[in-house]
Amino acid sequence: MTNYIFNPDLWDRYGGRFLSGFVVTIELVAITFIIGFFLSMIVAVAWTSKNKWVNLPARAYMFLFRGSPLLAQLYLFYYGLGSFTTFWQSAGLWWLFSSAWNCCLIIFSLNTAAYQAEIFRGSLQSVPVGQLEACKALGLSRWTSFTRIWFPQAMILALRPFANEFILMIKASAVASLITIYDVMGVTKLVYSRTYDFQVYLWAAVLYLIIVEVVRQIVGFAERRITRHLRRI
Amino acid sequence: MKSIIATFAIIGSLLYSVAASAQDLIIASEGGYPPFNYVDSNNKLTGFDLDIANALCEKMQVKCKIVAQEWDGMIPGLLAKKFDAVIASMAPSPERLQIVDFTNRYYSTTLAVAVPQNSDIKNLDPKSFAGKNIGAQAGTAQSIYAEDHFVPEGANLKVYPSAVEANSDLRDGRLDAVIQDKYPLVDFIRHDGKDCCKLLGEIEGTSQPISIAIRKNSEDLKRKFNKAIDDIRADGTYKKIEEKYSFSNIY
Amino acid sequence: MAEYLALLSFSDGGWGKVLVAGAFVTISLALCCLPFGLCLGLLSALLIRSKIAVLRIGATIIAGIFRGLPELLTLFIVYNGLQLVLQYCAQLLGYSGSIGINAFFAGVLGLGLVFAAFSSEVWLSAFNTIAIGQYEAADALGLTRLKTFFAIILPQTFRNALPGLSNNWLTLLKDTSLVSTISLVDIMRQTSLAASATRHPMFFYSIAVILYLLFSAITGFILKKIEHRYAIAVKRVAL
Numbered sequence: 001m002t003n004y005i006f007n008p009d010l011w012d013r014y015g016g017r018f019l020s021g022f023v024v025t026i027e028l029v030a031i032t033f034i035i036g037f038f039l040s041m042i043v044a045v046a047w048t049s050k051n052k053w054v055n056l057p058a059r060a061y062m063f064l065f066r067g068s069p070l071l072a073q074l075y076l077f078y079y080g081l082g083s084f085t086t087f088w089q090s091a092g093l094w095w096l097f098s099s100a101w102n103c104c105l106i107i108f109s110l111n112t113a114a115y116q117a118e119i120f121r122g123s124l125q126s127v128p129v130g131q132l133e134a135c136k137a138l139g140l141s142r143w144t145s146f147t148r149i150w151f152p153q154a155m156i157l158a159l160r161p162f163a164n165e166f167i168l169m170i171k172a173s174a175v176a177s178l179i180t181i182y183d184v185m186g187v188t189k190l191v192y193s194r195t196y197d198f199q200v201y202l203w204a205a206v207l208y209l210i211i212v213e214v215v216r217q218i219v220g221f222a223e224r225r226i227t228r229h230l231r232r233i
Numbered sequence: 234m235k236s237i238i239a240t241f242a243i244i245g246s247l248l249y250s251v252a253a254s255a256q257d258l259i260i261a262s263e264g265g266y267p268p269f270n271y272v273d274s275n276n277k278l279t280g281f282d283l284d285i286a287n288a289l290c291e292k293m294q295v296k297c298k299i300v301a302q303e304w305d306g307m308i309p310g311l312l313a314k315k316f317d318a319v320i321a322s323m324a325p326s327p328e329r330l331q332i333v334d335f336t337n338r339y340y341s342t343t344l345a346v347a348v349p350q351n352s353d354i355k356n357l358d359p360k361s362f363a364g365k366n367i368g369a370q371a372g373t374a375q376s377i378y379a380e381d382h383f384v385p386e387g388a389n390l391k392v393y394p395s396a397v398e399a400n401s402d403l404r405d406g407r408l409d410a411v412i413q414d415k416y417p418l419v420d421f422i423r424h425d426g427k428d429c430c431k432l433l434g435e436i437e438g439t440s441q442p443i444s445i446a447i448r449k450n451s452e453d454l455k456r457k458f459n460k461a462i463d464d465i466r467a468d469g470t471y472k473k474i475e476e477k478y479s480f481s482n483i484y
Numbered sequence: 485m486a487e488y489l490a491l492l493s494f495s496d497g498g499w500g501k502v503l504v505a506g507a508f509v510t511i512s513l514a515l516c517c518l519p520f521g522l523c524l525g526l527l528s529a530l531l532i533r534s535k536i537a538v539l540r541i542g543a544t545i546i547a548g549i550f551r552g553l554p555e556l557l558t559l560f561i562v563y564n565g566l567q568l569v570l571q572y573c574a575q576l577l578g579y580s581g582s583i584g585i586n587a588f589f590a591g592v593l594g595l596g597l598v599f600a601a602f603s604s605e606v607w608l609s610a611f612n613t614i615a616i617g618q619y620e621a622a623d624a625l626g627l628t629r630l631k632t633f634f635a636i637i638l639p640q641t642f643r644n645a646l647p648g649l650s651n652n653w654l655t656l657l658k659d660t661s662l663v664s665t666i667s668l669v670d671i672m673r674q675t676s677l678a679a680s681a682t683r684h685p686m687f688f689y690s691i692a693v694i695l696y697l698l699f700s701a702i703t704g705f706i707l708k709k710i711e712h713r714y715a716i717a718v719k720r721v722a723l
Contacts, residue, residue, distance in 0.1 A: 063701075064693075064697065066654075067654075067696065067697045067700035067701065067704075068692075068693045068696040068697050068700070069658035069659070069660075069661035069662075069672070071662060071672060072661055072671075072672060072689065072693045075676070075685075075689050076686070076690060076692070076693055079398070079679065079689065080687075080690065082407070083404075083685050085406045097405075099407070100391070167551075171553070171554040171555065173554070174554035174555075174557060180368075180391040185557065186392075188557075189305060189371055189372065192305070192372070193372030193373075193376070194328055194377065195328070196308055196309075196329070196331070198564065198565060198568060204557055205549075205553055208552060208554060208557065209552045209553065212551075212552035213548075213552070265680070272681065273681070274498065274502070274678075275502070276502050276505075276669065276674075301667060301669075303665060303666065303667045306563070306564065306666065309564040310564075310567075312568070313564065313567035313568055313571055314567075314571060395680075398680070401680065401685070
């Protein structure tokens, strides 16, 4: 009966592939999250700017990437924009579109940057005004008060939402399997097509849950550590 | 407000329930494999497979209901009794034979490879594909063939949810080759791929029958289908369908 | 330009009609998930707050599972796995006919469960904002627990939960694009079919993105109005 849930023979044959799919998923999400982080800082600054030439493109970008599904964005980029081969080749940009991995990196980064910009803005605004006033009273330069006082405190507030966004990215990364990337989902479909054994989907479920739980534990630990100055004990 | 939502919920689920009587034979096909099964602009499944299916149902004097199904849900759906037969150019591979049954063939095919016009791949030897990107539809006999023969020699196999997407990527230049059944590939090169791609050749020794997939222990249905296949070959219906798609001796 | 308009026409050979049908599927899928997900989310929030350990732990684990799994995987498991489970049960009971779960129902179930898992978190934090005084006052007035819940607590909780729930709704709307992988012809699947049949992927996928943006914008607007209406009674402290 347990062979329905976990067949050791199946694991011997295909376990290695699952683990490599696991690594691909982690790579994809980690790289795009970091790229998105830096990109979102730029977008958040543009968004809060008073200059409408800077503000409007930022808002349009965020509306586009937060209002439409990741799958639609991915297909639009990979199959839609990617169909103009000769144009991109003459512009020297074909390398961006030719590999599914690059397309995933680009679209996932753009997508997560839009969500992270929202988190950034929210957390930057939540730092108590008194902190910034104190900076001015102490005569700190704008750069110092931003990097030493404002940003670190905002990051503490933003930790939870960023962790959530990371987890959402892990889940969203499954759509990469639809454009030939062998992440956990892609490997699952491959193994299923050779064995027709439904339990491979349960393995995929377990793998994703492990990733998500590990991330949550790490973030919980990090949060407890950096907010220890705020607790009574 | 909540009652409006509730009404929508009920209407929605009613609109999309499958209402099939017990006598109907439900047949599934894919829709992404021209000219055997594809979808026209009215969302109607059309193609060689569908014409064969309708002809067989007529011969068996059974009312048939055709449903569309994604390729990777074909076998699970068959096993789960969502439909009773799969007529979607499916080959009786050893993996599939372990869990489902197949009727006699309704046509035969070989595997073939297509490459871009300016490709430097000269022959079908697996070694000449080392380091190249080969595309195939996921979960098909051709993807398994590619995995077993081309990947060990160093090729990169890329799998797609449907054959049409693999062909698109060949046309867009992301793939160095595509491996597929001969007839859909020839159809692709004749129509959408005539400017970009050419047929490299058929792979020797990969001739395989294409049959109808049914659940195991459905001897009655299997007999009926086999008899119907023989009947349509005998009375000329098969030839008429063949000619409609410009095939010859596809059996 | 005229060629593109022709592709969208509503007559034979144009894809306009089927695109509208696909849009209808997307919207009705999301609307059907909504009551199911909201009620289930509320129920699981209550279970997670329950004093009975079994219910609390069970609900927490199940909600955690559906929050952690990719929707793509959830849909596939619900669509195929549930069918297998039902079939197995039917066999045990001696019924040998076919039990069909059609793709729409599987989509509603799968996405509804995910929506419920996320909205249970929103409900939980909304419950936390209700002052104990409310419960005490209701007790003092002699209201039963059931009446307290539905007449006093729920309206206030709903108001607090509304921003979070509307975020979840927007996510749900976008997740409906994934049902294209379980043979449901929604906007995404329809535009894929059109794109591969007509060899104009850029055009049709842009239409898909525009349709989703349109739905997000319209529902976002409606939700803002609802939030505003509910918030009239509450003065927010400006931070």
